[in-house]
Amino acid sequence: MNIALLGYGKMGKIIEKIATDRKHEIFLKIDFYNRQDLTIENLKKADVVIEFSTPGSVLDNIQKCFEAGVPIVVGTTGWYEHLPELKKKCLDSGHTMLYASNFSVGVNIFFHVNKVLAKLMNNYPYYDVQVEEIHHMQKLDSPSGTAITIAEGIIENTDSKKEWVNVLTSEGDDTNDENIKNDQLLIESFRIDSVPGTHTVIYDSEVDSIEFKHTAHNRNGFALGAVLAAEWVQNKKGFFSVEEMFDFGK
Ligand SMILES: NC(=O)C1=CN([C@@H]2O[C@H](COP(=O)(O)OP(=O)(O)OC[C@H]3O[C@@H](n4cnc5c(N)ncnc54)[C@H](OP(=O)(O)O)[C@@H]3O)[C@@H](O)[C@H]2O)C=CC1
Numbered sequence: 001m002n003i004a005l006l007g008y009g010k011m012g013k014i015i016e017k018i019a020t021d022r023k024h025e026i027f028l029k030i031d032f033y034n035r036q037d038l039t040i041e042n043l044k045k046a047d048v049v050i051e052f053s054t055p056g057s058v059l060d061n062i063q064k065c066f067e068a069g070v071p072i073v074v075g076t077t078g079w080y081e082h083l084p085e086l087k088k089k090c091l092d093s094g095h096t097m098l099y100a101s102n103f104s105v106g107v108n109i110f111f112h113v114n115k116v117l118a119k120l121m122n123n124y125p126y127y128d129v130q131v132e133e134i135h136h137m138q139k140l141d142s143p144s145g146t147a148i149t150i151a152e153g154i155i156e157n158t159d160s161k162k163e164w165v166n167v168l169t170s171e172g173d174d175t176n177d178e179n180i181k182n183d184q185l186l187i188e189s190f191r192i193d194s195v196p197g198t199h200t201v202i203y204d205s206e207v208d209s210i211e212f213k214h215t216a217h218n219r220n221g222f223a224l225g226a227v228l229a230a231e232w233v234q235n236k237k238g239f240f241s242v243e244e245m246f247d248f249g250k
């Protein structure tokens, strides 16, 4: 496939390596400094676009891909409040988009088991639940997209939690969770060194706690998943989440 990469930072560079190893060609790499090369004419040359840029640029980039009529795989996080309008725009005008807060196989298994666990724990209301995420210091958004997906999986399957709230805690601070209501699910975010991404769901009672944790050792799993998603979606029409690609519910 001919792939255009929108965003050529930590993820873009690993995606380039994995896509090239899988015999794809990366013919366009866009970062902040050459963003004037992101033209409809250039985009039309792509079989598929892979987008890992920034929360501030992703919406314009998706719009340009829609205008060029090229399928787009979106890994960028921090824009999910626009999901409903974007889904409508994509479906109404016959475009193709697949997005994921996290493309790694391990995290997608984690998402699936998280929902099953939440359903089970719903029978034991004396456990309170919270989500923790740790990422590198350069991360622009909080909470992480992955933590939002985890929280939504818990809220869908739990009677006691109605919405999530985020607290960004600096190293050494104590979490100020006094203002969090019982029906709110706390997502606590930490930014430490160069951590690629660690997510933990904690069920806590007076007598014990249960911790369910995913630790990314590096970014290769995210990047491979994004290339697999590009291969999967290139000849499809519609609006997809990565859950449809993995389909663990089968
Ligand atoms: N879904 C998933 O599995 C994963 C998602 N992510 C998400 O992917 C995104 C990127 O992560 P990461 O690679 O670590 O971030 P980086 O900051 O390393 O890279 C961001 C890239 O976007 C570029 N950029 C800035 N403005 C534009 C623009 N207008 N158009 C195109 N590119 C632009 C930057 O260019 P320059 O360097 O010139 O400023 C840089 O190359 C984040 O939102 C992150 O949360 C990350 C890992 C996994």
Ligand SMILES: O=C(O)C1=N[C@H](C(=O)O)C[C@H](O)C1
Pocket (backbone or CB within 6 Å): 077, 101, 102, 135, 139, 140, 143, 144, 145, 146, 147, 196, 197, 198, 222
């Ligand atoms: O910014 C990152 O690095 C990551 N972002 C994604 C997220 O927000 O969940 C996925 C992964 O955790 C790494």
